[in-house]
Amino acid sequence: MKKFLPKNSFLFLPISLAILFVAQNQIFNIFVGLHDSPFFFLFILSTFSLGILFYGPSVLFSKWWRYVYLFIISSFVAWLFLAQYLYFSYFGGFMQASALKYAGQTTSLAGSILNLVSFSLIIFLLQFVVLFIGIFLQKKEKIIDTLPLGGFTAKWKNLRVFYLLCIIIIGLFGYGVILFGNGNGWYKITHFPQTIREMNSFVYSPNMTVQRIGIFNYFAADFIGMTLRSTKLTPEDIALVLEWKDAVPKIGKTNTFGSAKNKNLIIIQVESLENSVLFQKINGQEITPNLNILAKHGLYFNNYYTQVGAGNTADAEFVILNSLYSLTNTVAFIDFAHNKYHALPSLLKENGYRTYSLHADEPTFWNRSNIYPALGYEKSFSKSDFVLPVPMKTEYLPDSDFFAQSLQEMTGFQSPFMATLITLSSHTPFKIPTNLQTLSIPEKSPFNAIQKDYLQSIHYTDMAIGEFIAGLKVNGLYNNSVIAIYGDHGNLYGISDLIGTSTTKAFKETRSSNVPLILLGTNLPAKTYSTPGSHLDFYPTVENILGITSTSTLFGKDLLGKTHRVTLRNAYSKAITTILTGNLTYKNFTDGGLFENGECLSMSKQTVLPIEDCKTLYEEEVKATSASDLIIKGNLELKLSSSQTLKP
Numbered sequence: 001m002k003k004f005l006p007k008n009s010f011l012f013l014p015i016s017l018a019i020l021f022v023a024q025n026q027i028f029n030i031f032v033g034l035h036d037s038p039f040f041f042l043f044i045l046s047t048f049s050l051g052i053l054f055y056g057p058s059v060l061f062s063k064w065w066r067y068v069y070l071f072i073i074s075s076f077v078a079w080l081f082l083a084q085y086l087y088f089s090y091f092g093g094f095m096q097a098s099a100l101k102y103a104g105q106t107t108s109l110a111g112s113i114l115n116l117v118s119f120s121l122i123i124f125l126l127q128f129v130v131l132f133i134g135i136f137l138q139k140k141e142k143i144i145d146t147l148p149l150g151g152f153t154a155k156w157k158n159l160r161v162f163y164l165l166c167i168i169i170i171g172l173f174g175y176g177v178i179l180f181g182n183g184n185g186w187y188k189i190t191h192f193p194q195t196i197r198e199m200n201s202f203v204y205s206p207n208m209t210v211q212r213i214g215i216f217n218y219f220a221a222d223f224i225g226m227t228l229r230s231t232k233l234t235p236e237d238i239a240l241v242l243e244w245k246d247a248v249p250k251i252g253k254t255n256t257f258g259s260a261k262n263k264n265l266i267i268i269q270v271e272s273l274e275n276s277v278l279f280q281k282i283n284g285q286e287i288t289p290n291l292n293i294l295a296k297h298g299l300y301f302n303n304y305y306t307q308v309g310a311g312n313t314a315d316a317e318f319v320i321l322n323s324l325y326s327l328t329n330t331v332a333f334i335d336f337a338h339n340k341y342h343a344l345p346s347l348l349k350e351n352g353y354r355t356y357s358l359h360a361d362e363p364t365f366w367n368r369s370n371i372y373p374a375l376g377y378e379k380s381f382s383k384s385d386f387v388l389p390v391p392m393k394t395e396y397l398p399d400s401d402f403f404a405q406s407l408q409e410m411t412g413f414q415s416p417f418m419a420t421l422i423t424l425s426s427h428t429p430f431k432i433p434t435n436l437q438t439l440s441i442p443e444k445s446p447f448n449a450i451q452k453d454y455l456q457s458i459h460y461t462d463m464a465i466g467e468f469i470a471g472l473k474v475n476g477l478y479n480n481s482v483i484a485i486y487g488d489h490g491n492l493y494g495i496s497d498l499i500g501t502s503t504t505k506a507f508k509e510t511r512s513s514n515v516p517l518i519l520l521g522t523n524l525p526a527k528t529y530s531t532p533g534s535h536l537d538f539y540p541t542v543e544n545i546l547g548i549t550s551t552s553t554l555f556g557k558d559l560l561g562k563t564h565r566v567t568l569r570n571a572y573s574k575a576i577t578t579i580l581t582g583n584l585t586y587k588n589f590t591d592g593g594l595f596e597n598g599e600c601l602s603m604s605k606q607t608v609l610p611i612e613d614c615k616t617l618y619e620e621e622v623k624a625t626s627a628s629d630l631i632i633k634g635n636l637e638l639k640l641s642s643s644q645t646l647k648p
């Protein structure tokens with residue numbers, strides 16, 4: 001070691017500090033509970049690369065400037081480690097670069113944050129110790145300005161170029177593995193994703209990302225993303241938003257207005273529940289017997305659609321709670337978590353409600369811990385608030401346990417409250433313990449293995465929902481609540497191509513986006529609606545039922561009102577694929593999605609009309625979807641719903 005890295009080499013400090021940086025990243029992960037990283041190699045490589053990129057450039061400076069540079073970087077490293085640790089301890093998630101814009105707000109939290117400081121955090125200040133020891137040792141001896149390897153003695157100037165190249169190569173190598181190693185090459189050495197969820201989570205689970213590449217790289221990636229993302233709106237953009245707002249008719253009161261005034265709102269967002277499985281039998285056995293009963297007893301919307309983009313579950317939550325379209329190509333929960341929203345929980349809070357969310361996953365998944373406060377949830381129950389049954393047969397809490405434990409929590413909630421419960425058991429790959437698989441699917445059936453697993457899991461979740469509703473009746477909450485049950489998105493494995501095809505109102509391409517919505521409440525009638533509706537309509541519908549009038553910017557309509565419109569987009573290209581109204585249907589699943597290449601149909605879906613008949617409708621929807629995107633991108637929601645004036 002002495003020979004390769006003598007203490008009086010000008011490489012000594014940056015390399016020692018980079019090694020310490022790797023260790024500090026690992027210690028940070030241990031502190032926040034991410035103990036066993038299955039990504040050891042990737043982690044070391046990516047954190048070392050960043051350490052070299054941080055401390056390495058010190059070799060370009062001479063004499064004291066070198067130490068000044070290292071001191072500045074060390075201070076930054078200390079600040080970010082401490083800030084991230086305290087943020088995690090307080091909010092249960094990792095600090096995003098966009099949160100820094102609102103750093104001022106944390107002064108009011110200073111007192112409670114200070115309570116989280118502990119002596120062990122001194123670990124994140126050790127770089128100063130290394131730096132001062134280095135300075136002390138190097139002061140005694142002359143710095144060697146030669147290559148530490150072999151007898152090659154290059155001039156200091158040339159060496160600087162050489163080291164600069166080394167820094168770039170090490171940095172690029174590490175980042176090359178991070179960026180391009182997914183699924184092949186080096187990445188396979190460390191880990192191969194087993195499920196789609198795991199693959200997605202590389203991008204959208206901050207926990208996984210921090211486990212793989214460390215907190216600094218997570219923050220750096222987020223910072224770069226934020227910088228590249230333009231959130232500046234042009235005067236034309238603002239004009240478009242205002243034009244949309246002026247044109248949109250105000251949502252009027254329907255005769256159901258206030259029929260459930262001051263009742264609790266209990267939302268059950270069911271993982272991957274498609275409408276196609278309702279009222280269907282296999283081997284004479286109903287797939288969703290409980291949902292079928294509930295659909296008959298409440299308001300049931302069977303021509304209702306999900307509008308999720310890349311954010312799946314999180315997008316469903318986003319659309320439901322904001323009545324804004326999900327973004328294409330990016331996920332609002334991740335990239336716009338620090339916007340000012342006027343979401344349903346905030347609205348209800350203003351109207352005297354307590355607001356809770358319950359979901360037995362890591363709070364950081366889909367960045368929920370960061371966005372939930374912005375949506376108005378005052379308390380969130382997540383994985384660690386629930387107890388896994390013993391013996392533990394699944395990684396995730398089975399839905400019946402989730403509902404039972406949620407029910408227990410809910411008895412302590414002060415009314416009126418809003419509680420959003422998000423299920424998990426029917427998530428891909430739909431594997432539930434065999435003793436919970438109670439649907440008898442014949443060996444010879446049109447379903448493949450994953451579709452069978454889906455049916456088993458949805459049958460199980462249906463049973464769990466039945467138990468939960470029965471529990472609400474026992475503890476008296478049922479009579480004081482409006483209960484909403486809907487699917488977040490389709491099952492992605494073609495189930496709706498095989499089942500329910502004859503009963504669905506949806507056409508082939510939109511079948512898997514057709515999810516059920518059931519609204520239950522003692523004052524709500526039993527009625528099935530086949531008028532088109534979507535997650536966008538949830539907010540205004542609930543507002544009306546609860547008798548609340550708001551100035552929120554809403555893109556949906558009251559499902560119990562007279563106007564009905566559903567617009568679906570391609571999750572990645574923005575192109576409108578479907579528009580459903582009371583009398584016209586536009587659909588376009590062609591590549592490129594040019595308006596002219598679509599089809600305009602009369603409501604019956606039988607007669608094809610000239611494409612021009614759908615032109616105005618299409619243009620209105622292009623404007624609406626663009627306005628929604630711009631409102632999110634430009635963080636305009638609160639400005640639009642308050643009296644603040646927006647000028648083009």
Ligand code: GP9
Binds near residue numbers: 197311312313314361
């Ligand atoms: C994650 C869960 C599933 O917490 O809600 O998300 P998905 O993979 O369906 O988007």
Ligand code: MN
Binds near residue numbers: 271313314489
């Ligand atoms: Mn989901």
